[in-house]
Amino acid sequence: MPPDPLPITEAQADLLRITLLPGLGPILTRRAIDTLGSPRAVLEASRRELTAIRGVGARTAGAIIDARPALEAQLREEFDEIEAAGARIVTLVDDGYPELLKQIQDPPPVLYVRGDPAALTGVCPVGIVGSRSATHYGIEQAERFAAELARAGLCVVSGGARGVDTAAHRAALRARGQTVAVLGCGLAQCYPPENRELFDAIAMSGGAVVTELPMRTVPHADNFPARNRIISGLSLGTLVIEAPRRSGALITARLAAEDHGREVFALPGRVDSPTSRGCLDLVMQGGAHLVVEPGDILDMLEAPARRRHNETGEPATNQPPALLFDMASLSDPQRRIVECLDSPGSFDEIVRRTGLDAGVVRSETTMLELRRIVVRCGDRFESKIG
Numbered sequence: 610m611p612p613d614p615l616p617i618t619e620a621q622a623d624l625l626r627i628t629l630l631p632g633l634g635p636i637l638t639r640r641a642i643d644t645l646g647s648p649r650a651v652l653e654a655s656r657r658e659l660t661a662i663r664g665v666g667a668r669t670a671g672a673i674i675d676a677r678p679a680l681e682a683q684l685r686e687e688f689d690e691i692e693a694a695g696a697r698i699v700t701l702v703d704d705g706y707p708e709l710l711k712q713i714q715d716p717p718p719v720l721y722v723r724g725d726p727a728a729l730t731g732v733c734p735v736g737i738v739g740s741r742s743a744t745h746y747g748i749e750q751a752e753r754f755a756a757e758l759a760r761a762g763l764c765v766v767s768g769g770a771r772g773v774d775t776a777a778h779r780a781a782l783r784a785r786g787q788t789v790a791v792l793g794c795g796l797a798q799c800y801p802p803e804n805r806e807l808f809d810a811i812a813m814s815g816g817a818v819v820t821e822l823p824m825r826t827v828p829h830a831d832n833f834p835a836r837n838r839i840i841s842g843l844s845l846g847t848l849v850i851e852a853p854r855r856s857g858a859l860i861t862a863r864l865a866a867e868d869h870g871r872e873v874f875a876l877p878g879r880v881d882s883p884t885s886r887g888c889l890d891l892v893m894q895g896g897a898h899l900v901v902e903p904g905d906i907l908d909m910l911e912a913p914a915r916r917r918h919n920e921t922g923e924p925a926t927n928q929p930p931a932l933l934f935d936m937a938s939l940s941d942p943q944r945r946i947v948e949c950l951d952s953p954g955s956f957d958e959i960v961r962r963t964g965l966d967a968g969v970v971r972s973e974t975t976m977l978e979l980r981r982i983v984v985r986c987g988d989r990f991e992s993k994i995g
Contacts, residue, residue, distance in 0.1 A: 617688075617698065618702075619649075620648065620700070620702045621698060621700045621702065621703065622684065623647075623648035623649050623651075623652060624648050624700040624701060624702065624718045624719050625684060625687065625688075625698060625700070625719055626648075626652055626680055626684055627641075627648055627651055627652065627718060628718055628719050628821075628823065629676075629680060629683050629684065629687065629823065630672075630673050630676055630677075630680070631669070631672045631673065631676055632665070632668075632669035632672050632673060633651075633665075633669075633673070634715070635715040635716060635717055635718060635821075636664075636714070636715045637662070637664050637665060638651075638718045639715070639716075639718070640662055640663060640664060641654075641659075641662050641665065644661065644662045644663075645658060645662070648702075652677075652680075656670050656671065656674060659673060659674075687823060687824060690795075690796075690797050690824035690825065691721065691796075691824060693797075694723060694796045694797055694824065695723060695812075696721055696722060696723045696796050696824075697721075697722055697726065698719050698720065698721055698722070699719075699720045699722055699726050699729070700718060700719050700720070701716060701717075701718050701719075705726055705727070705729075705730065706720070707729040707730050707842075707843055708730070709734070709842060709843055709844070709845070710729070710839065710842040710843050712842070712869070713838065713841075713842040713868065713869050714868065715838065716842065717821035717839065718821075719821065720819050720820070720821060721795070721796050721819065721820050721821070721822070721823075721824065722817050722818070722819050723796055723808070723812040723817065723818040723819075724811060724812035724813070724814075724815070724816050724817035724818055725815050725816065725817055726817060728764060728787055728788075728789050728815065728816050728817040729789060729817055729819065729843060731763075731764040731787065733762070733763045733764070733845055733910060734763065734764040734765075734766050734789070734843055734844045734845060735758055735763045735764070735765060735766065735844055735845060735846050735847070735848065735906065735910065736766045736767065736840045736841060736843070736844035736846070736847035736848065736861065736865070737751060737754060737755055737758075737765055737766070737767050737773065737774070737777040737847070737848045737850065738767060738768060738773065738774065738837075738840060738847060738848070738849055738850070738852070738857070738858040738861045738862075739751060739772060739773025739774070739849060739850035739851045739852055739858050740772050740773055740850075740851040740852055740853060740856060740858065740884050741770050741771045741772040741773075741774075742771075742772060742884070743772035743773045743776070743850070743851050743884065744851065744882070744884055746851070746878065746879075747772070747773055747776075747850055747851035747878070747884065748772070748773070748776045750850050750851075750876055751773045751776035751777045751780065751850050752776050752777070752779070752780040753780075753903070754777070754848060754850070754876070754903050754906070755776070755777035755778070755780035755781045755784070755786075755788075756780040756781065756783065756784040756786075757784075757903035757972070758781075758786075758903050758906065758907075759780070759781040759784040759785075759786020759787065759788065760784045760785075760786060760940045761903070761907060761940070761972060761973070761976045762786070762976055763786070763907075763910075764786070764787040764788065764789060764816075765777055765778065765780075765781040765786065765787070765788040765789070766788070766789045766791065766840055766843050766844050767788070767789075767790060767791070767840065768790065768791050768792070768793070768833075768836060768837070768840055768857075769790035769791065769792050769800075769801075769804060769807075769808065769818070770801065771801050771804075772851075773850050773851060773858075774790075775804060775807065778790055778807060778811060779807065781816075782807075782810055782811065782814055782816075787814075787815055787816050788811055788814075788816045789811075789816055789817045789818075789819060789843065790807075790808060790811055790816075790817075790818045790819070791819050791820065791836055791839045791840050791843070792818065792819070792820040792822075792836065793820070793822070793828055793829075793832040793833040793835075793836040794820065794822060794826050794827055794828040794829075794832065795820060795822045795823050795824040795825050795826035795827075796818065796820060796824055797824040797825045798825065798826065798827055798828060800828035819839070820836075821835070821836075821839065833857055834857065834860055837857055837860045837861040837864060838861075838864050838868075838869075840861055841861050841862075841864040841865040841868075841869050841871060842864075842869060844865070844871060845871060845872065845910055845913045846865070846871055846872030846873065846874060846906065846909070846910050846913070847861055847862060847865040847871065847872070847873055847874070848874040848875075848876065848900065848906060849861075849862050849873065849874065849875045849876070849887065849888050849891060849897065850876045850888070851876075851878060851884045851885060851888065852884070852885075852886075852887030852888055852891075853883055853884055853886060853887050854883075854886045854887050854890065855887075856887055858887065859887045859891070862875075862891060862896065862897060863896075866896055866897070871913075872898065872909055872910065872913065873891065873896060873897040873898065874897055874898050874899075874900045874905070874906055874909070875888040875889075875891040875892050875896075875897035875898070875899060875900070876888060876899075876900060876901070877889065877892065877899060877901070902968055902972075903972060904968050904969075904971050904972030904975070907972045907975045907976060908971070908972075908975060911975055911978075939982075940973070942963070942965055942969050942970075942973045943973050943976065943977055943982075945963045945965065946959055946963060946965070946970065946973055946974060946977060946983070947977065947982065947983065947992045947994055949962035949963050950983065950990055950991060950992035951992070953986065953989040953990060953991045954989060954990060955988050955989050955990070956970065956971075956974070956988070956990070959974065959990065974990060982994060
């Protein structure tokens, strides 16, 4: 009696099958599908057809063919692991695959996701990366930036590692914002082990824990550079906080700037601190914008966020709440700004009416503009609510 069909489409199952084959990484998978026409064609290809794919030699083709007899059992076992973890998959053929990630040269064919896959498709995600051996300053600044950006409605994307990553995730959760952790191991593993409760909290809070690696893949040094491209690929911009000259955070920054065409931000640190040399080098070499306040990032992401918002299409309704970031409510500073605009006011008038710091008013009005709750008319702001 045949086993029950898997509760996924055949196209999804085919992509999952391909990821379980030896020798086909993301680039070769995309090339194989483009060459042969479909995932199914790759799975059924002859040795000659496989070796006709640029980059697939005779040894790889032979390994793929030799692996096919066990593939269905592997697929069933993999899906049992996915279900046991309460996870799901999102593939390149799915409408819900994140568009920003799809734009990179080597998008993962399959993403394994715990939590809400919609967290991967936000209009304004921002990466925060840095040293695993962060100083007190690095932890403090990661928490400050992550909390403020999360309160402003941005999704904080990081790597779930010790140090800066963990601080950023925790701060976003405390701010009741959205965060995504991208792992360098399978979801049936937990690395670092002390972050098990953190990953559970992310998955249950409307965020997501995500990886491209099969469920039981153990953490290995070779996995993390590839993981970094997903952090950058999911994000409109990436902030680097405390990075030594040789660090994974700088790999993420290079990918963001050079390969993905995304914004890169660097937080300055002590000039005599080895943990800050990577950030200082990024700024001196023109590879990153120097930032000192969360509002600096909001200002610089305004243009790409607007472009991304326009790509998704204008909403059919003129009712404004949470049009851009799908937040259920405004932050306290945002409410104060909206309430003070019962009549149009200039920037200085908003500062005077609300009593808020000028930097807070600048960042919060930017977010309100992006969400179409406040509009600028000349040098004055008007509220679209009430």
